[in-house]
Amino acid sequence: MLPADSAPENDERCHLFGSTRMVNSITPNMTPSSLRDAANWIALRQEIHISLTNKQTVSIILDAYRQSPKFTSDTEDGWANRIVFLFAKVLNYAFRSEDTVPDETWATLQEQIETWYSTKPSYFSPLWTANDVTPFPRIIMLGEAQGIYLS
Numbered sequence: 001m002l003p004a005d006s007a008p009e010n011d012e013r014c015h016l017f018g019s020t021r022m023v024n025s026i027t028p029n030m031t032p033s034s035l036r037d038a039a040n041w042i043a044l045r046q047e048i049h050i051s052l053t054n055k056q057t058v059s060i061i062l063d064a065y066r067q068s069p070k071f072t073s074d075t076e077d078g079w080a081n082r083i084v085f086l087f088a089k090v091l092n093y094a095f096r097s098e099d100t101v102p103d104e105t106w107a108t109l110q111e112q113i114e115t116w117y118s119t120k121p122s123y124f125s126p127l128w129t130a131n132d133v134t135p136f137p138r139i140i141m142l143g144e145a146q147g148i149y150l151s
Helices: 014-024 034-054 062-067 076-094 106-119 144-150
Strands: none
Touching: 034 062, 034 076, 062 076, 076 106
16 A cells, blocks of 8 residues: 555556456456455555545445455454445545436435444444543554554
8 A cells, every 4th residue: 555645646546456457357256265355455445545535436346345255244354344345435425426326325324334333343442532632532442453443
């Protein structure tokens, strides 16, 4: 992943073309591979970074992620991946062009996020949160997967 300060304003995203093609080529009858699956989730996180910095939609077809074992599992990684997936859907909604009809309404997206939040395991709740009145409060989490959903 490229550091945010090293990407020029006119970044052509050449480093993501291969990742995008790999994810977009997934078919329902493909046998899942751990390496491919891990690479796909890294590619999505990179696309989210580019989407945020350039204020544009995610160029990866998100439906491919629904078949991932890391999406459907009830593990820490699965829960983190589902909220990352939902965040990508929110970015697609927020940065779509005005003439594009969204796949889902804002209310549907909000409902999906609220469902994720209300059903998330207790280990996704902070162990401790500072009472500081700062833009970035100190939050202590149990593990890495929980930090992914906060970032």
